[in-house]
Amino acid sequence: MTTSAFQNACTWIDAENAQDPNQEIYQSISYPKELLYSNRMYARLMDFYPEASQEVQIAAKAQHICRWKSSRESYPMDRVGYLKWREDLKKFHAKTTATILEKAGYDATFIARVSFLIEKKLLKKDAETQLLEDVICLVFLEFYLEDFVQKHDAEKLKNIILKTWHKMSENGHQAALKINFSASNLALIKEALSL
Structure with missing residues (x-):
């Protein structure tokens, strides 16, 4: 897949995360919370394992994509509710990312692999x-x-x-x-x- 497809996917993931209404202040600058998390994930991945595949790079950036759209409070406030929320979040993040990757022109195999990683299988x-x-x-x-x-x-x-x-x-x-x-x-x- 071309570099431009990867760049487009990353730009679109950032654009989604930039809509987070929750702000986090880091070094006196306010950031959309999930955009900051995404940037931290990507930077840490490239520092820890710079030869990571495009699939892992995208999965790292999209790990919490649009997380604010699924609130913990919409599930029962017990252990079972927490685990269900976490499981549904993984699927939501994978599906949201898959839509972006389709738009960027990635094939089904690549998209399935990114979803596999975001859902933290195996x-x-x-x-x-x-x-x-x-x-x-x-x-x-x-x-x-x-x-x-x-x-x-x-x-x-x-x-x-x-x-x-x-x-x-x-x-x-x-x-x-x-x-x-x-x-x-x-x-x-x-x-x-x-x-």
């Missing part, structure tokens, strides 16, 4: 699904862990960190330990992992 067994999961976890640890630190007690946080760690590959673990954490968050991570 984690631990499919190398590209695992690569995407590593990037998701690295972005979470670098940019979003602090939000959880503000909201949860130490035991809950350790549980979140352990669950995140178990989803990652050894390469992901090595990259995570190089993140410039605050002293308190690094101590929390080391305690959770018994390092």
Whole structure:
């Protein structure tokens, strides 16, 4: 597939995410929340594994595409409701991305592969699904862990960190330990992992 198709797909994904009404301030600049997340995912992927396929690159950018359109509050506020919301979100992200990729001129095989990755199928067994999961976890640890630190007690946080760690590959673990954490968050991570 041509470079222009890839560039068009990325531009259209960004255009969708730029419509997010939720804003996040980073380094004194306000961004649409999911556009910022998408940019972080792509930058981390290219830093972590620059030879990633176009399929993984697009899946990384589109991981949370238009997420604000499906609110957590529209599902039961229990564990079952949460899991159903997450499962439906994956399908929604995959379908939204597939529509963009069709418009960009990608074939059915390429689109099916991107959908497979966005839905995180065969984690631990499919190398590209695992690569995407590593990037998701690295972005979470670098940019979003602090939000959880503000909201949860130490035991809950350790549980979140352990669950995140178990989803990652050894390469992901090595990259995570190089993140410039605050002293308190690094101590929390080391305690959770018994390092």
